[in-house]
Amino acid sequence: MSKILVTGCAGFIGSTLCERLLQEDFDVVGIDCFRSNYERTTKERNLCWLLQQPRFHFLEKDLISVSLSSILEGVAYIFHLAALPGVRTSWGTDFKAYVDNNILVTQRLLEAAKKVPTLKKIVYSSSSSIYGGMEGPTTEDRIPNPISPYGVTKLSAEQLCQLYYKNFGIPVNSLRYFTVFGPRQRPDMAFHRMITRVLNNQPIPIYGDGQQSRDFTYVDDVVTANLLAAFSSCEGEIFNIGGLSHLSVKEVISLIEIYTEKPARKNHLPPQAGDPKHTWANISKAKKLLSYQPIFDIEKGIALQVQEIKKNLSSDL
Numbered sequence: 001m002s003k004i005l006v007t008g009c010a011g012f013i014g015s016t017l018c019e020r021l022l023q024e025d026f027d028v029v030g031i032d033c034f035r036s037n038y039e040r041t042t043k044e045r046n047l048c049w050l051l052q053q054p055r056f057h058f059l060e061k062d063l064i065s066v067s068l069s070s071i072l073e074g075v076a077y078i079f080h081l082a083a084l085p086g087v088r089t090s091w092g093t094d095f096k097a098y099v100d101n102n103i104l105v106t107q108r109l110l111e112a113a114k115k116v117p118t119l120k121k122i123v124y125s126s127s128s129s130i131y132g133g134m135e136g137p138t139t140e141d142r143i144p145n146p147i148s149p150y151g152v153t154k155l156s157a158e159q160l161c162q163l164y165y166k167n168f169g170i171p172v173n174s175l176r177y178f179t180v181f182g183p184r185q186r187p188d189m190a191f192h193r194m195i196t197r198v199l200n201n202q203p204i205p206i207y208g209d210g211q212q213s214r215d216f217t218y219v220d221d222v223v224t225a226n227l228l229a230a231f232s233s234c235e236g237e238i239f240n241i242g243g244l245s246h247l248s249v250k251e252v253i254s255l256i257e258i259y260t261e262k263p264a265r266k267n268h269l270p271p272q273a274g275d276p277k278h279t280w281a282n283i284s285k286a287k288k289l290l291s292y293q294p295i296f297d298i299e300k301g302i303a304l305q306v307q308e309i310k311k312n313l314s315s316d317l
């Protein structure tokens, strides 16, 4: 059986990916250092089911410093999700942490991968934030123009992947995810903050006029895209991974009101630096080369996320 490594396995997307891999009968080694971008207990909760599975092996290690040679020995697939995420939080004095966790860690992994003859594929988690804003559905050949420090680091790491592919034949594909939502979404992200606050009868912060829009992508569709990118014959490719729903923040809030069955009190705040006005994925390339097809619409996804947050709020009481 192929050895699989998932970096960032305690996070929102990484833990969901590990669960799918185990359900599909793979053995998985997961690595995470519980970075403090949000509560350790939340990440431990993400790992709960995984830690009970005999075919899951967890390493609490920091990819900035851990020796990678023994971890990568015999590995066939690496899903590289570990990073410091978040567009708006990437301003300020902590930029070194973004450089270290997003660029240096990726470079270390790629360098170590050169010495792994068993390696079949690395799938790198890139981001729509490498584009900056978009006026309509955007294809992968658009010139990148990140407008946040986070976007700069995600683009650098993606370009490192391309360099290691072109110079050393490291078989890597990069997936540019577009605003991912669903159960376990990071607490700094819009749906999580808004659903939690509506359920707690607190006002929700809206940055700007709420007319900004996103190509919202359900987490299970992102997980499927990872599997397709790993097990396809494509190498050295970059794919947009978008969802079924392109909506404004205002439209999202109306859906949250429906699925929480509560009215939202709104607190309008200034627009945030680094936030693109609109994002919109053209996913023709992923459809054609990977047979990627998102299946979760926004209503189903929000309903599942509301259900999860309600359950966690009641168990936290």
Ligand code: NAD
Pocket: 007, 008, 009, 010, 011, 012, 013, 014, 031, 032, 033, 034, 035, 036, 037, 043, 061, 062, 063, 064, 080, 081, 082, 083, 084, 085, 086, 101, 105, 125, 126, 127, 128, 154, 176, 177, 178, 179, 180, 181, 186
């Ligand atoms: P997350 O913060 O929930 O998960 C990332 C995990 O990586 C965390 O558990 C963290 O502890 C771990 N990590 C960070 N640095 C590490 C290090 N040096 N060593 C070991 N572990 C480390 O974030 P997420 O939302 O699940 O994002 C996963 C990936 O997807 C990231 O690369 C992010 O940039 C990318 N991405 C996310 C979205 C989104 O909408 N959530 C969109 C585009 C791209």
Ligand code: UGA
Pocket: 085, 086, 087, 088, 126, 127, 128, 129, 130, 177, 178, 179, 180, 188, 189, 190, 191, 193, 194, 204, 205, 206, 207, 208, 212, 213, 214, 249, 272, 275
């Ligand atoms: C998300 C992730 O957080 C990034 O890690 C990722 O790289 C990026 O998607 C991506 O697609 O590449 P973002 O689009 O900002 O970034 O996602 P949310 O935090 O869910 O915000 C969505 C929109 O809601 C933004 O326009 C934001 O300004 C708005 N928002 C967010 C609010 O109005 N209020 C809030 O409390 C939170």
